[in-house]
Amino acid sequence: xxxxxxxxxxxxxxxxxxxxxxxxxxxxxxxxxxxxxxxxxxxxxxxxxxxxxxxxxxxxxxxxxxxxxxxxxxxxxxxxxxxxxxxxxxxxxxxxxxxxxxxxxxxxxxxxxxxxxxxxxxxxxxxxxxxxxxxxxxxxxxxxxxxxxxxxxxxxxxxxxxxxxxxxxxxxxxxxxxxxxxxxxxxxxxxxxxxxxxxxxxxxxxxxxxxxxxxxxxxxxxxxxxxxxxxxxxxxxxxxxxxxxxxxxxxxxxxxxxxxxxxxxxxxxxxxxxxxxxxxxxxxxxxxxxxxxxxxxxxxxxxxxxxxxxxxxxxxxxxxxxxxxxxxxxxxxxxxxxxxxxxxxxxxxxxxxxxxxxxxxxxxxxxxxxxxxxxxxxxxxxxxxxxxxxxxxxxxxxxxxxxxxxxxxxxxxxxxxxxxxxxxxxxxxxxxxxxxxxxxxxxxxxxxxxxxxxxxxxxxxxxxxxxxxxxxxxxxxxxxxxxxxxxxxxxxxxxxxxxxxxxxxxxxx
Numbered sequence: 001x002x003x004x005x006x007x008x009x010x011x012x013x014x015x016x017x018x019x020x021x022x023x024x025x026x027x028x029x030x031x032x033x034x035x036x037x038x039x040x041x042x043x044x045x046x047x048x049x050x051x052x053x054x055x056x057x058x059x060x061x062x063x064x065x066x067x068x069x070x071x072x073x074x075x076x077x078x079x080x081x082x083x084x085x086x087x088x089x090x091x092x093x094x095x096x097x098x099x100x101x102x103x104x105x106x107x108x109x110x111x112x113x114x115x116x117x118x119x120x121x122x123x124x125x126x127x128x129x130x131x132x133x134x135x136x137x138x139x140x141x142x143x144x145x146x147x148x149x150x151x152x153x154x155x156x157x158x159x160x161x162x163x164x165x166x167x168x169x170x171x172x173x174x175x176x177x178x179x180x181x182x183x184x185x186x187x188x189x190x191x192x193x194x195x196x197x198x199x200x201x202x203x204x205x206x207x208x209x210x211x212x213x214x215x216x217x218x219x220x221x222x223x224x225x226x227x228x229x230x231x232x233x234x235x236x237x238x239x240x241x242x243x244x245x246x247x248x249x250x251x252x253x254x255x256x257x258x259x260x261x262x263x264x265x266x267x268x269x270x271x272x273x274x275x276x277x278x279x280x281x282x283x284x285x286x287x288x289x290x291x292x293x294x295x296x297x298x299x300x301x302x303x304x305x306x307x308x309x310x311x312x313x314x315x316x317x318x319x320x321x322x323x324x325x326x327x328x329x330x331x332x333x334x335x336x337x338x339x340x341x342x343x344x345x346x347x348x349x350x351x352x353x354x355x356x357x358x359x360x361x362x363x364x365x366x367x368x369x370x371x372x373x374x375x376x377x378x379x380x381x382x383x384x385x386x387x388x389x390x391x392x393x394x395x396x397x398x399x400x401x402x403x404x405x406x407x408x409x410x411x412x413x414x415x416x417x418x419x420x421x422x423x424x425x426x427x428x429x430x431x432x433x434x435x436x437x438x439x440x441x442x443x444x445x446x447x448x449x450x451x452x453x454x455x456x457x458x459x460x461x462x463x464x465x466x467x468x469x470x471x472x473x474x475x476x477x478x479x480x481x482x483x484x485x486x487x488x489x490x491x492x493x494x495x496x497x498x499x500x501x502x503x504x505x506x507x508x509x
Contacts, residue, residue, distance in 0.1 A: 024427040035092040035486040070242035083479035089427045089461040093487040100455040102354030103446045110331045112347040114154040118144045144327035150223040151450035155328040162442045164425035178329035184246035186460040193482040207457035207485035213253045219449035223321040230284035232256045237306045266310030270317040285321045334383040334417045362416040371418040378418040439464045458483035
């Protein structure tokens, strides 16, 4: 039904068909969902022409500020303006509270699992996770065995990818624990949206996203090995990295130095120092945006010019904190992902609050046979890639592409997993002057430190700009939206299901 078809009331509407998929703003009967009523009425009163003008204004703002992302064409990086759609995605605060609890539960369990893998390996001994899946993972770091980061926390920052299925259920698509990116765009999206729709922010109770920076600063300081005010730096691979905009943005917002590997040195006292015009300055905490294998040429790739010789030695000695810790990417593996519900039950003795998507590991002969026989109805993913790289959506692939995927799975089954195709929810998106449904996902960010946890009030909503496409990554042609957590009524602070073990409390106010 079109959103304009509302005979039972006089709610205005834009021409919009929400009948094909679960839509975030519009119900199947054409009525806006309760949290979206004010927004939809306002958009309808503006009309397509005025919306297009505001979209143009947002695009000019993005270019003027210099919000960019990098795509690679023939190996050459090209900066492009950040793709942004002005129609926000809305989630009711009551629903978001439940999602928050599930994200905290998941990250706590993953941290307990990572710590266990580098210490007692109880989960492997109990048969919860096969030992060869852990020790054979390309993200397992033997150099981390026996290391005790502050609070036993390895993954301090997680960018979880969430989707909603055809029934409206929220599912965790994957966990990003190595160097999760995108939070700068979440924050910039809000800034631009406030300028596009200032009137709505004056009259709607929209949860703020800007507290994230303060929470991030507090978390980074809480893991410092020293006393007093810690010196914190953001470590970047450099200007040619696709996420360099975010590295510079976060350093500026945190009020800390943005450094490259050549700016740091480890001395014989196993401490890390930054080279400054005033001499060497001790560094306590490194928010690193460099992958494990490039961190320390003495330990990992000897020809890496991005890292710092001796950095792992300093971290192992407890003289510097690394966020996220080396080895945390072990839980980033999409094969490990399939065991997360069992890990929650094992470590927390709780049922998962958020569901995962059933995942077939092609290393298993029976699963591999099923995948090869049902490729058109599955999404095939490499187990250790990110950014949408290597993903094949069976229903949208040609026969030749499916044949190539089958060949790759047969030749190297350990590298692949498969999941059922999820009918992703849609949200109204401005396309060629009209508002039309486009598939979306959501990446909220969870912080976890010795002093507690914090979840962004919303996240980075990514949108597939092509009609029918399920691929939302910006590197694959996707765009983004602001995400509004709307408080429809006053409510009490959330009550978490159970106290978090290992001295990790929750602090989300």
